[in-house]
Amino acid sequence: MKKLLYAIAVSATIFTGCSKDDDDDTQPTKVPVEGEITGDITSNRTLAYGNYTLKGMVKIQSGVTLTIEAGSTFTADKSNGEDGLVVLNGGKLIANGTADNPIVLTEKSKIAGSWAGIIMYGDAPIVNSSTAVGTQVAISEDGLNLSYGGTNAAHNGGSLKYVRVEYAGQVITTNNKEHNGFSFYSVGNGTVLENLVSYKGNDDGFEFYGGTVSGKNLVSYGNSDDSFDWQDGWRGQDNTNWFAYQTGIGNYGMEVETKGINNNFWPKVTNITLKRATGTQTEAQSEIQLDAIQFKSNGNGDFSNIVIDGYTSQTTPTAFAGGAIQIRDKATYDNQVVGGKIKLTNVKLNNTPLLFISGAAAADFTLNAASFGANWAVTTTATGASLAKGKWATVDGVDLLANL
Template sequence: MKKYWKSAAMALFTGMALCTTSCSDNTTPSGPEEGGQNVIDKDITENMTLKSGETYTLTGGVHVKPGVTLTIEPGVTLIAKYDEVVDYILVEQGAKINAQGTAENPIIMTSEKKEAGAWGGLHICGYAHTNNGSGLSEIGNAAYGGSNDNDNSGTLKYIRLEYTGYAFDEEHEANGVSFYGVGNGTTVEHLQAYKGSDDGFEFFGGSVNVKYMVATSCSDDSFDWTEGWNGKAQFVVAYQEAEGSLGYDCDCLMECDNNGNNNAATPVAHPVIANATLIGNGGTEQGVRLRAGTQVELYNALIAGKGKPLTVETNETENALKDGTSKLEYVALDGEVSSKQGIYTNTDFTAVASNLTNQVFQWKNNYVGTVSGGKDLSDDSFFTATDYKGAVKEGEDWTAGWTL
């Protein structure tokens, strides 16, 4: 998402957001409607459970209020009603979501209209750090950020989010999941963002760790971070179908910022990411774009299908790569590194013996396949031991059954 906002635009959006969320009364969701479906159309002010196997209709912006837990059982289908109001779920600071599907019975969040941009997705606001001061969510106008990097906003497992990306205007669009200052006490595993019209997953600061993530054919960036995100990620897939079959192009596989207004803002974004398979749908766009002061440690990654598979920009970002603060190791590209400042170049990248350029990759089922040789990060208990580059090893397809 392009997010270097103007104050006037934010003021206008704040008024819009207040109308879409606060103009409804804060009562518990209504009960069954005719036809057996349940309607969720009001802020959730007491603990609520969506029952396994049931279908629910979401209408309007629904906030889970502080002190309240929204529980979603396996096999729930949540359908956003495509009408005159934007539909989304937002978990406020101090609230929790406990949404745990399974591979056999994933939780499906979708829309009546099966087109990208049909609804507003899932937003979670926590008390972990950002480097952007006091923040308000792009949709829902909810506060986020603080000093508790261990904050716990709940658990997300085996969830497929389809056709998100509702646009209020050019600057305010909804991702599949937006993580606003979310802490590492939150558990996030096995999520797919499918055919959204904005980013698949975006991190606004915070320290949340994620694992087994799939972004499929999202028209903006598959993964996006800013405002100092410093969590961990492993087993990450971004896949963009051919433009001819989608009807739209896609932007970056990863767009990676520290802070667009102040590249040196602290805490500096510094995620540690391992085992990524990132496949674009052609064009001249960047694959992984490291810029705006971000740092990163990226290991065991395969990047292909974009005119510029890996680009580095801004003095702070390139200097961090040059001096070893950031690390790119066991990374294979189907092209070469592009450097805007000329500080960290393709020569620096290939000086690391484990890195590869100008590779030709072979995939099964779009993105299944790995390349031998990888870094074992399992001294950190978050990371699973691997000895290969890529996210999905043949014979060990962890995306099977629950993703599209």
């Protein structure tokens, strides 16, 4: 296999400050370096605070750590081909920004779907067949055709804090070569995901393909498919403060599935706000994709302190019913709803007149509050996500949390 070139060309870090005659204690201003990152990363590297060009599918190899200093910006250019930042299983990405100095990965044209975003692989458990949980593997749908899955629930892919991905979600072939803002393939709970923003991508904001990792303070803004999506038996247990704002084009606030496997584990998420702006339309006009939360293929979960706002039916260009909760198929209804494995408690509903959608092709079940029993509880006191404003959630002067 032809060896890929890894190159980083940077100028020297420059400091400017006051003269010796100044008697104040003003700190010198650190000037960002300029550079390019491309090819495979085969040895530990630290990228100083700077502005970098991201070229090609940059892959952090197993056993290698890439560290990025706070405030750095990476810019892809779709005219040069497919770009993305990939953390292979065994590799680590340490990208710890701050609220005022986030790490930003963007694209030159500022057009949704222009690059692949951040992709991370691990070997935490997935379910992808009827065999024993923890033994399965699957092949990625990002075109890299990499295997994911395993038994290492504590897999550690690094730490991402105050990181924003913009204009990603490149879709080349649907369900075969497509990307999200953030894609986590069987990532384990040793990985830290905090204060992340997926902004105006062409697919999902965040997608979890199995694994045990959890995400705190996640913002999905203006992504044209689902804001949050998972499959393969993702089971993160420490998720909190999720905010989805859908505007223009958008499908589900959360799409939940488990590849048809009726399992006895599920993720837990607290403090959720799912908001859909007036006039937002579903991406495809061939199926119902308007609901705040959709469950299918035995998807389940424990969700609490939820605010659902603005999920109404669509009249044009195609009339679709939209509401708070959709159950797509009878197996999910029987095994997960009636079986008590979907819990939706402390739910506040605004501008969402239709609560339940029975999405089965045949009318073989009717979803209502009684279907959930004690696992459905509506309130007027739910607060949803709680997030602190700052540069990490501001794009071109627009406060992404203004509608929270």
